[in-house]
Amino acid sequence: MANTPYPESYYAASANAVPPRPALQDEVETDVCVIGAGYTGLSSALFLLENGFNVTVLEAAKVGFGASGRNGGQIVNSYSRDIDVIERSVGPKQAQLLGQMAFEGGRIIRERVAKYNIECELKDGGVFAALTAKQMGHLESQKRLWERFGHTQLELLDQRRIREVVACDQYVGGMLDMSGGHIHPLNLALGEAAAVESLGGIIYEQSPAVRIERGASPVVHTPQGKVRAKFIIVAGNAYLGNLVPELAAKSMPCGTQVITTEPLGDELAKCLLPQDYCVEDCNYLLDYYRLTGDKRLIFGGGVVYGARDPANIEAIIRPKMLKAFPQLKDVKIDYAWTGNFLLTLSRLPQVGRLGDNIYYSQGCSGHGVTYTHLAGKVLAEALRGQAERFDAFADLPHYPFPGGQLLRTPFAALGAWYYGLRDKFGY
Template identity: 75%
Template sequence: MKHTPHPDSYYAASANASPERPALVGVHETDVCVIGAGYTGISTALFLLEHGFRVTVLEAARVGFGASGRNGGQIVNSYSRDLDVIEKQVGPKQARLLGEMAFEGGRIIRDRVQRYGIHCDLKDGGVFAAVNSRQLDHLEQQKKLWERYGHDQLELLDEQAIRGVVDTQRYVGGMLDRSGGHIHPLNLVLGEAAAVESLGGVIHEQSAVIRVQQGAAPVVHTEHGRVTARFVVVAGNAYLGDLLPALSAKSMPCGTQVVATEPLPPDLAHSLLPQDYCVEDCNYLLDYYRLSADKRLIFGGGVVYGARDPANIESMIRPNLLRAFPQLNEVKIDYAWTGNFLLTLSRLPQVGRLGSNIFYSQGCSGHGVTYTHVAGKVLAEAIRGQAERFDAFAALPHYPFPGGRLFRVPFTAMGAWYYQFRDRLGW
């Protein structure tokens, strides 16, 4: 039987102990079968179990194998396209619901960490950093926008104030979101998976789904077993492949790269990020970074469209790292890894049903840590018959990439090049 371990990364090397769950074998029955043991799937399972459902989770590799165990570890509010874009596309009721949910994910994460005693190095505070005055003006407007939806934990930072947050000459200002923060992402999902099992949920690893048989009682097939359920939740995101072509037609897997330095001397680490906040800049192809619990700088950025694994990740990331922190020129990179996220043309998540009993959420477009936890709650609500918030997401318009699947990578890369060119010119 095929065994797929976690990919090499700092997170895998520093993960909390977690059992290897047995693969699915034989015939089983449950209330809800969840495909994918990342944040979306595990969050959905946990909400359902808390309301008395029987839940079985099938994972092709290990819990947190995909983006949930490889991302930058930043708790960032809202969506990859902000609320002003959503307001222009939908009516006031739908915009209100989506706006309220934009700031819910971080609260769910903190509740899970406290309720289930999850050790994932949770730290509060996240900063959006402006590289130029145009971006700083945008942050001022973003602050007003978010405050209109009741989010009042924001503080604008001028050029002097941001120097007290991050030791670099790169930024002209920024915005602090005190409800943002950062975590060890793999340890978060491993802790949530343990919570699922503590409530009677069943997780099978090394159990890739090969077919979903639709019908009044859908059947989910793996190589060595099958699960009959009342409902199915599809939560594979960028690692779903072509299992359900209707879901892959309007999305595209993309890769992002992350490195972790060697542990920094305490004084140096403190000087880089004195408040231990996480930071992301406001460029289209942004850089994001934070300190780990053992004082490594974890630095990520860039996008590889089509999710190819780059040959030399360090060579892609190190120039940007040194542009922000030239004082780290002699610091060694201990870990470098890549992972995939799922991009939609709108940059907004895709939520819906296939038939009446197969639910899905996908396409976080790089904003998945918080959104996926909201998605889990929304999917669980819909399965319980409370679909108002689910419908608010499901009604968002989505379109195929120009040129179809053959040309979606080059067309998207051309668009990204345009926005990157704009960032460089400060437009």
């Protein structure tokens, strides 16, 4: 049987040591079978185990192999489309409930880290950096919007203040969210997996779900075994493939690229980001960056629609890094990798149920670190019969990409090109 290792990323190279987990090789029975050991699956499993369910998790490769172990490591609140956009789409009542949940994912992460002693380099503070006066105006509106939903750990930064938190002369201002922050994402996933096992949950690695036998007692088949369950949670996101065709039709895997420098040393690292906050700019095709625990700069950006792996990731991202930090022109890049996230046409997550017993959450659209942790809690609530918050997500409208699977990638790329031009010319 194939053994799929982690990609050659900085996260894999600096991951905490964990014991190998077996592949499923027989038939097991459980209350809930979770497909995917990323954040959505692990968060669901933890909440379910804490509420007395028996849980079995199937992972096609290794814990955190997908987006959960490859992302920029930034704790960013709300959704890829903000609460005001949701409100215009679904009305104030549903938006109120979704708005109340928009800042919960970050709290869940911190609670997990504290409760289960997870070592993942958790740091507080995230900055949204404005490149234009129009973007700064948007941040001012965003602050008012978030405060309307009770989120008050925010500070607007003028040009002088943002220079105090990031040594980049491109920005006219920004907003600091002290409930944001950053983590070593793979170590967070590994710590959550250990927590799952400490509560009696079982995780099988190298055990891809190849078929779901639907019915009153659904069965998930793997190459060498099967899991019979009362409920199934589908949490594969961009790595699900065509296991559930009706989910693939309304989403599209996309790739994002990340590079990591050699260690910068304390002096240069503190010069770039004196307070050790993470940063993302306000462009549609945004750049994001932060420091690691050993004082490297992680810098990411760009989108490859259809999730192809670029031939030279460094050639794509290094110029973006040097535009922000020309002082790094002689710094070596030690790691470069790509990872896929799942895009929806609305850029809002898709949550729902197939039949009576198959639940799913997918399509974080690049905003997944916090949302996935919330999603796990919401899915667990639904399985316990508390569906109000689940229904608030499930009732969001979703549509297939224009042109179907054949044309969704070029249409999305055309849209990104248009918004990239708007970013470039400050519209």
